[in-house]
Amino acid sequence: TAATSAITIAYGIDLIVSSISAPSSALAGTNVSISNTVRNQGTGTSASSYAYFYLSADTTIDSTDTYLGSRSIGSVSGGTSSSATTSLKIPVSTIAGTYYIIATADATNTNPESDEANNTAATSAITITYGIDLIVSSLSGPSSAATNTNISVSNTVKNQGTVTSATSYVKFYLSIDTNITDTDIYLGQRSINALSGGASSSATTSLNIPATVAEGTYYIGAIADATNTNLESDEANNTAVTAALVVTAP
8 A cells, every 4th residue: 555645625615695785774574685696716616505695683693683585596616606686575573773684605505615604794784664654544523422322433544654564453542632542441443454555444433432431522532553563664653533522411
């Protein structure tokens, strides 16, 4: 037997995310277009692989980040690249704030690489805001009613945002003033189906004035998304109130 001198063997593949960019702002629940390039800066040809994309509060990827999607990368010969624009949806449940989108090349570890620690890259900061805004755009009822009787209240809930809302509820209250809160006298509710941006849901809702209510002047108030099902761009504009309602004994 005889042996050569030592031979250093290294992997000839090294996949990196050489560029990635995104818009500076986005709405939760909408798609964003991410320009990205995966480059093989080694000398050998890689096997087909995947790039994964994550939403992160910082530029370091970890288990707390949110997976957004992937794209397939065909075989990439040494010194060449694969570029694409990838559409990714920002989850509607994302809390408003500043984020980054991080891409990981060879995310499934298909290829043995000369450097396994250089596979990720992050976009510049992205400001994410909510794209849903539910309001009670109109509300009207009678000017007088007797206790222990039903009244008809016309009401419209509108999504003045741009993103489709989840199913929600509008709740109705009887109040001694125009400041409507869930501590007022609860009268009832109706379900609001998912509303696309700019769409409305209108109905006439029958509500009973409780027999225990004292005579006097009141207001009917409505609160859109009363169970806080939707994350909204403005959480302070969900209420509306009718004109004064005079309540008398039957």
